[in-house]
Amino acid sequence: MTIGTWAARLAEDWPAAEVEVRGGWRLGADGGVTRRANSALPVGPEPRIEAMEAFYRERGITPCVQVWSGDPGTDEALVARVDAALEARGYRAEQSTLLMTRPLGAAPAPPEGVDVLPGPDERWRAVADASGESPTRTQGALRILGRAPVVGYAVDADGAARGSVAVGGGRCGIFTMTTVPAERGRGRAGRIMDALLAWAHAKGAHEAYLVVEADNAAAVRAYGRAGFVKVGGYRYRVAPG
Known part of the structure; x- marks a missing residue:
């Protein structure tokens, strides 16, 4: 195959x-x-x-x-x-x-006030609830991520944003990035991203990737500012x- x-x-x-x-x-x-x-x-x-x-x-x-x-x-x-x-x-x-990628020659410094956990806590789950994500989708995503070998779950201290990262083979994939509506546009997602990349770098990742819908112009711009470039899709x- x-x-x-x-x-x-x-x-x-x-x-x-x-x-x-x-x-x-x-x-x-x-x-x-x-x-x-x-x-x-x-x-x-x-x-x-x-x-x-x-x-x-x-x-x-x-x-x-x-x-x-x-x-x-x-x-x-x-x-x-x-x-x-x-x-x-x-x-x-x-x-x-x-599909967008960026190198991790030097990882971002882990930001204060963001935890990267081995499993999702109640704050992490609450971000999904506050963002209108259905419980079926949240549980399905967690079920899927739970099968990946090495996964970190990031959430900021006050539960306004969250994300996850899967690591393996020198690469890491960023998933489930979400910010509660009232806090969007205030740099929350960038802090979550920095925390995930720093954690993945410490686990041996030297390149990061993510996938984003092409018509989500705001997200594509934000990921571009974070150093990601389109390589395929x-x-x-x-x-x-």
């Missing part, structure tokens, strides 16, 4: 409960919580769309495929063929997502109906 470098890394750091290789696909499923954990990657040489669809419909999940670009190791010709075939079947292109093809 061959998938791109970043697609493989993301699958490792955001691991689905169930992974199966079937009919030329790598198939992930996790009860429908986050498309990232409930989508397919073509691994070729001739992925059978019917096999992918059967896998997801057996589980009550809408068939969904990650279509990557700019990912080293990806068979771009295969991806283009799959993308065209899905479009012909009425699959919608949705949720264009950027993906979008989803989602079955009609």
Whole structure:
């Protein structure tokens, strides 16, 4: 099975409960919580769309495929063929997502007033509640992160912002960045990011990455100011109906 470098890394750091290789696909499923954990990657040489669809419909999940670009190791010709075939079947292109990276030659100094914990505490969970995140999504994200080998959970002292980081193989992935609405635009997210990067650097990470929806202009700008640059990305093809 061959998938791109970043697609493989993301699958490792955001691991689905169930992974199966079937009919030329790598198939992930996790009860429908986050498309990232409930989508397919073509691994070729001739992925059978019917096999992918059967896998997801057996589980009550809408068939969904990650279509990557700019990912080293990806068979771009295969991806283009799959993308065209899905479009012909009425699959919608949705949720264009950027993958951004930055080096960690020197980690930020850990900011005061931010804790990085081995597990989420009540403050961490409360940020999700205050931001309107559904309990199902919060629990699903924690379930997924709980399968990654090394994870840190950052929260500021007064419970206004939170985030998480998964570390392995000299890299770290930033996830679940959230600030309560009343505190947005006040540098809270930057402090959480600095704390996560400092923690990951101490665990051996020399490069950081994150994914962000391309149309979230404010977040893309903020991550750019934090030193992240776009290196690739993906979008989803989602079955009609």
